[in-house]
Amino acid sequence: LKTKEALDLVKKISKQIPKSFYSNPHLLTSLLDALMKCGDVAHAEALFYSSKEKVLPMYGAMMKGINRLNIYDNAELAMSQLFISL
Numbered sequence: 001l002k003t004k005e006a007l008d009l010v011k012k013i014s015k016q017i018p019k020s021f022y023s024n025p026h027l028l029t030s031l032l033d034a035l036m037k038c039g040d041v042a043h044a045e046a047l048f049y050s051s052k053e054k055v056l057p058m059y060g061a062m063m064k065g066i067n068r069l070n071i072y073d074n075a076e077l078a079m080s081q082l083f084i085s086l
Contacts, residue, residue: 007038025055032058036065 014031021027028051035044048054048062 002037002039007035007040010034010038010040011043022051023053025051025053025058029055029057029061033061033065036061036068039069041065041069041071 010031014035017027017031028047032044032048035041035047044062044065048058051058
């Protein structure tokens with residue numbers, strides 16, 4: 001999934017998803033996972049932080065992507081967001 005074509009496909013699909021679907025945490029988790037697998041951390045973070053209802057799998061998708069990409073400075077930020085939202 002780390003190709004430009006995969007990222008373009010994920011972005012295209014995310015633009016076609018009705019806005020009402022963005023309130024579905026399961027859909028958002030899948031989208032976050034795909035974005036992180038494609039290396040689009042900025043878009044994934046923006047989506048994550050704009051989500052009103054964060055569920056544990058969303059944090060897992062972000063942390064897994066952070067770990068995979070070796071960007072551990074973002075892990076502290078994500079964990080602090082977890083404790084703020086609890």
